Amino acid sequence: QGQLVQSGAEVKKPGSSVKVSCRSSGGTFDSYSFSWVRQAPGQGLEWMGRIIPILGLVNSAQQFQERLTITADTSTSTVYLELTSLRSEDSAFYFCARGLPLKPSDVWGQGTRVSVS
């Protein structure tokens, strides 16, 4: 089935940046689409963006486009989320998720807590 393992919790100052990693195992890395989804405390799921390494395609939700960078390193089967100009509202759990291109995510990482204060 495969597995996604994310990096550990982060505590950041407002205005700084955070980079979260997500290492994929099982299956062919290039053949998947990797999405990032976040969840603020007590709130719902918010789709942030995704990357399809084999197509070199990256797209993101409009509200994040100026602050969000999603990259992939095929040599280590790892995808990254970098969010800049952090504010308190960015405090949340950040999940990476994997699926076939144009299909829903069926493998999820364990989540990474990012605290901004």
Added chain:
Amino acid sequence: DVQMTQSPSSLSASIGDRVTITCQASHDIVNYLHWYQQKPTKAPKLLIYDASNLQPGVPSRFSGSGSGTDFTLTITSLQPADVATYYCQPYDDLDFGQGTRVEIK
């Protein structure tokens, strides 16, 4: 962008009850609608893909239906393990519905 309206926001039902959750899309999304279950402190889990296909390993008491703009997730006989929040998502790259919190009465 497609906007999803999910209802109800929460519900409380008895063990064995039939539970129905709906999602309405602002535009025709054919059958590109997926349902996820999220238990507290856990990552979401895919239940139903493409409106009506049960993800392998998901109990058969879960089912999905609908097409176009109106979709439904049904739990035919609610079990304690089903206490969770359920989300719909159109396609694979758009935002989720607001979520439905399911509790046992």
